[in-house]
Amino acid sequence: xxxxxxxxxxxxxxxxxxxxxxxxxxxxxxxxxxxxxxxxxxxxxxxxxxxxxxxxxxxxxxxxxxxxxxxxxxxxxxxxxxxxxxxxxxxxxxxxxxxxxxxxxxxxxxxxxxxxxxxxxxxxxxxxxxxxxxxxxxxxxxxxxxxxxxxxxxxxxxxxxxxxxxxxxxxxxxxxxxxxxxxxxxxxxxxxxxxxxxxxxxxxxxxxxxxxxxxxxxxxxxxxxxxxxxxxxxxxxxxxxxxxxxxxxxxxxxxxxxxxxxxxxxxxxxxxxxxxxxxxxxxxxxxxxxxxxxxxxxxxxxxxxxxxxxxxxxxxxxxxxxxxxxxxxxxxxxxxxxxxxxxxxxxxxxxxxxxxxxxxxxxxxxxxxxxxxxxxxxxxxxxxxxxxxxxxxxxxxxxxxxxxxxxxxxxxxxxxxxxxxxxxxxxxxxxxxxxxxxx
Amino acid sequence: xxxxxxxxxxxxxxxxxxxxxxxxxxxxxxxxxxxxxxxxxxxxxxxxxxxxxxxxxxxxxxxxxxxxxxxxxxxxxxxxxxxxxxxxxxxxxxxxxxxxxxxxxxxxxxxxxxxxxxxxxxxxxxxxxxxxxxxxxxxxxxxxxxxxxxxxxxxxxxxxxxxxxxxxxxxxxxxxxxxxxxxxxxxxxxxxxxxxxxxxxxxxxxxxxxxxxxxxxxxxxxxxxxxxxxxxxxxxxxxxxxxxxxxxxxxxxxxxxxxxxxxxxxxxxxxxxxxxxxxxxxxxxx
Numbered sequence: 158x159x160x161x162x163x164x165x166x167x168x169x170x171x172x173x174x175x176x177x178x179x180x181x182x183x184x185x186x187x188x189x190x191x192x193x194x195x196x197x198x199x200x201x202x203x204x205x206x207x208x209x210x211x212x213x214x215x216x217x218x219x220x221x222x223x224x225x226x227x228x229x230x231x232x233x234x235x236x237x238x239x240x241x242x243x244x245x246x247x248x249x250x251x252x253x254x255x256x257x258x259x260x261x262x263x264x265x266x267x268x269x270x271x272x273x274x275x276x277x278x279x280x281x282x283x284x285x286x287x288x289x290x291x292x293x294x295x296x297x298x299x300x301x302x303x304x305x306x307x308x309x310x311x312x313x314x315x316x317x318x319x320x321x322x323x324x325x326x327x328x329x330x331x332x333x334x335x336x337x338x339x340x341x342x343x344x345x346x347x348x349x350x351x352x353x354x355x356x357x358x359x360x361x362x363x364x365x366x367x368x369x370x371x372x373x374x375x376x377x378x379x380x381x382x383x384x385x386x387x388x389x390x391x392x393x394x395x396x397x398x399x400x401x402x403x404x405x406x407x408x409x410x411x412x413x414x415x416x417x418x419x420x421x422x423x424x425x426x427x428x429x430x431x432x433x434x435x436x437x438x439x440x441x442x443x444x445x446x447x448x449x450x451x452x453x454x455x456x457x458x459x460x461x462x463x464x465x466x467x468x469x470x471x472x473x474x475x476x477x478x479x480x481x482x483x484x485x486x487x488x489x490x491x492x493x494x495x496x497x498x499x500x501x502x503x504x505x506x507x508x509x510x511x512x513x514x515x516x517x518x519x520x521x522x523x524x525x526x527x528x529x530x531x532x533x534x535x536x537x538x539x540x541x542x543x544x545x546x547x548x549x550x551x552x553x554x555x556x557x558x559x560x561x562x563x564x565x566x567x568x569x570x571x572x573x574x575x576x577x578x579x580x581x582x583x584x585x586x587x588x589x590x591x592x593x594x595x596x
Numbered sequence: 597x598x599x600x601x602x603x604x605x606x607x608x609x610x611x612x613x614x615x616x617x618x619x620x621x622x623x624x625x626x627x628x629x630x631x632x633x634x635x636x637x638x639x640x641x642x643x644x645x646x647x648x649x650x651x652x653x654x655x656x657x658x659x660x661x662x663x664x665x666x667x668x669x670x671x672x673x674x675x676x677x678x679x680x681x682x683x684x685x686x687x688x689x690x691x692x693x694x695x696x697x698x699x700x701x702x703x704x705x706x707x708x709x710x711x712x713x714x715x716x717x718x719x720x721x722x723x724x725x726x727x728x729x730x731x732x733x734x735x736x737x738x739x740x741x742x743x744x745x746x747x748x749x750x751x752x753x754x755x756x757x758x759x760x761x762x763x764x765x766x767x768x769x770x771x772x773x774x775x776x777x778x779x780x781x782x783x784x785x786x787x788x789x790x791x792x793x794x795x796x797x798x799x800x801x802x803x804x805x806x807x808x809x810x811x812x813x814x815x816x817x818x819x820x821x822x823x824x825x826x827x828x829x830x831x832x833x834x835x836x837x838x839x840x841x842x843x844x845x846x847x848x849x850x851x852x853x854x855x856x857x858x859x860x861x862x863x864x865x866x867x868x869x870x871x872x873x874x875x876x877x878x879x880x881x882x
Binding site: 480 | 687738
């Protein structure tokens, strides 16, 4: 391009001067290659960062899924359970000796096991929860009494780990959880097709337990649900009211500046501090019950409020002033302007902020430790004032447990937590779409 | 120039209000019935943004039912003055006024004046078309609904009447339930005019209503102003001097916050009294 221009005939003195003086277009074209190189480099940096973070995400997800997917299956052992009417009191089924019935069925499978020590080792292959499960089955279905039924009982976590290949047979006997004799018994079950991996329903329906094969995430899911319900019900209206007041009505003076600075600072305060505040105010001062969803929700509300307020104010600021002018111009009051026009337009942004706050609250552990939600709670919470655990705390508790079987359950629980987070984000996207369409 | 009786009457009013200059009615335009009384009058009216005096001690009467154009270079205070009339400047925290601005014998900035009621009587159309992101019907019906009209039939009537006045009815009558943002820029601006008319104001403030529109849409808006002349007191801020000369009966020229000249449009454009005015309208600066 520039060479063509140089060939153009130049006339007289002016042409001479023009040739001597570098033209802007030449400087531009000389710099152009450099500018493109710079842009290319910058793009590469960006690409590299994205690839790096994708790799990390992939590693994280693979490790979680590969560790955790096996927890969705559980080894069950088939027993032929004879529900003798002599052992079962029809009037008082609940108090019957189901433990005894299970033990009887086990010994029937292994008639050669006689002494007490060996029997105890044999019984250890079966989950201690088997008797409770049988009790529930029979209570639900009293017609079974007197019959012999094939009944699948969960295997003990050590057997489960062996069947899933997490513990190896090759290790020396004294380093193994199961000795050679127990392995023999298990082989016999395998030969008789009495041992099988089935979908782990317990994991999704039970509360926490000391026994990995009986432990489930449902208690924590419900605990999280109640906790987040409290958080949402309080922080959404309070946060939006605060944002609307500060953004639309409050006079701009030293006091509101001070409040604004404080809200921004609170968003950065470590969450455990909110836990301490909750402990001091809700538990000690107001005497609310500890370890409950109610208090957990209140603490998380304190934590998410700054996030929601900041996001909502940003959403309100983004509403074009022309809409406000239009509303005021036809004679609406400030209140009508806000509620009829500004708020509906800002709502998608507010909802996004709220969901981000909620997702943050869903994954929060530290403040809940301070108000006693880290307790070992077996019962599934039925309300806001029942002792409850939440999902991240459950993960923390399981990660702390020594049993090998809790390792996979930790990862499985993380998967459940991630699934809920993805669901919440999906809800946010859908809600945003819907509100934006209406407007 | 020979004055007619009517012009003398108007000038008497103008002199009383302190305008202190002869005001001629435009001879070539149709006279407006019951028009020419001072509708808005400013006395020593100044507007400040913090320490900056954006409009300096203006004394002027805006005559009812006539179209008054406000011209001047950017930043001269013409929009500020216009927005002061329906207290739109209240949105700016640092803005305050001195002197008095009377509207229909009521102090606009008086302690007991309700700005919501004031804005119902003084409608405004803005520079950029700003329809609500709602249906066309809801856009027009919003104002009447605010002021308590609930009856569906009455609302429909108001919507049709306003759209007809704004010369938009024929274009949108089949799609009143469509989103107003789907209209073209010119249609949107006429919709904004209709929305303002729907609350039955006495004064229409137009803040550069055509600066975001193409010539065709501009012509439509100008026709509309012509149509509304005589029914409303209209104040129009414009950068386009041809537009001012086309649509207005009176013209105010602002320069650096001063109301330099205020005269019948024809007189201001053909025989300006002030050198600055002449320089501006002849394009020596802008």
